[in-house]
Amino acid sequence: MNIHDFDAIRPIEPNEIGAAIDELFAEPQFCAIVQSFFKDVPVEAIKAKAKMCRTGLEIQKTFFYPLVKQLMAKCASGLTLDAEAIPVSQRDKSYTFVSNHRDIVLDSALLDILLIDHQFNDSIEIAIGDNLLIYPWIKTLVRLNKSFIVQRSVGMREMLMSSKRMSEYMHFAIKEKHQGIWIAQREGRAKDSNDRTQESILKMMTMGGEGTPLDRLKELNIVPLSISYEYDPCDFLKAKEFQQKRDDAAFKKSRQDDLVNMQTGIFGKKGHVHYRMAEPVNTWIDQYAELPKNEFYKAVAARIDVAIHQGYEIYANNYVALDLLNGNEAQAAHYTEEQKKAFEQYLQERINMIDLPNKDIDFLRERLLTMYANPLINQLKANA
Structure with missing residues (x-):
């Protein structure tokens, strides 16, 4: 087999970098995004620097x-x-x-x-x-x-x-x-x-x-x-999606939802x-x-x-989440009262960010707690 057997899926090879950069900088949308990251540098200078890269x-x-x-x-x-x-x-x-x-x-x-x-x-x-x-x-x-x-x-x-x-x-x-x-x-x-x-x-x-x-x-x-x-960063969006799927079995995320998830995850x-x-x-x-x-x-x-x-x-959040989920203090040795209060406040802020007309606060809270508790639940099982 050689590299061209995989042309449909493979990364760009070193000898194709120049053409790929020309293609990218011909796209106004791409240029606008590049400019937002490198505010004081002309787009042509960024392109010239990119074209000096060999791999x-x-x-x-x-x-x-x-x-x-x-x-x-x-x-x-x-x-x-x-x-x-x-x-x-x-x-x-x-x-x-x-x-x-x-x-x-x-x-x-x-x-x-x-x-x-x-x-x-x-x-x-x-x-x-x-x-x-x-x-x-x-x-x-x-x-x-x-x-x-x-x-x-x-x-x-x-x-x-x-x-x-x-x-x-x-x-x-x-x-x-x-x-x-x-x-x-x-x-x-x-x-x-x-x-x-x-x-x-x-x-x-x-x-x-x-x-x-x-x-x-x-x-x-x-x-x-x-x-x-x-x-x-996407915890509240995931909780929202859980309720959307619960309330409408046919619910599917839109392309816009994917973009919002990507943006929220990054920033x-x-x-x-x-x-x-x-x-x-x-x-x-x-x-x-x-x-x-x-x-x-x-x-x-x-x-x-x-x-x-x-x-x-495992972070303090994970221990607090498991205790809040189970309604006990089995993990209390792993966090302070301040950390518990801070995480409860964080949870409330995330729930407040969810924009649904028929918001089921108890369900959303349970979903968020489960997200943060599961890594600890799985680690305890793995170590056992």
């Missing part, structure tokens, strides 16, 4: 890295990574990071920054759903930012072919390009933060590569990754954000070698879940 990593370091750093300085109290499970001597390898999914845009963008800061040999290529590529120029931009496309908006017949092509591309990226990858453990975010790895994601991964399903997963060098937010208050890597799947997967195929996928997915759940950073 996707150079584009990221020149533009995305400083922008995301500035963003996090404004809307987060800290961004940290625990990469102890991957010794420094092993950080020049290419890994497939499989993580829980908290933010549509930032999960992978923050990982890129953390990898650059922690002596990994490169940033990752990012699996991104085509449902988010609302305008053609967004597709060009994400491909320039080392993204490959998950084709979700295709018919059932094409879905199988598209999954196989994506799997083959992931194996190609790891083996031939020596390029790390990030992919979410499931399609879409878990709205209630009850994170579970879809077996279908693992099955997709084994459509490419060679040998048994176990051999094919080992080839991808998977590392479970836990992402923890002290505050989820909203996050508190502290922590990433933690678990030991690579290859260190334990051989013990499942004799399992029948379906049990094999189930066991590997469950073991990845345990690794992700054990890796959560």
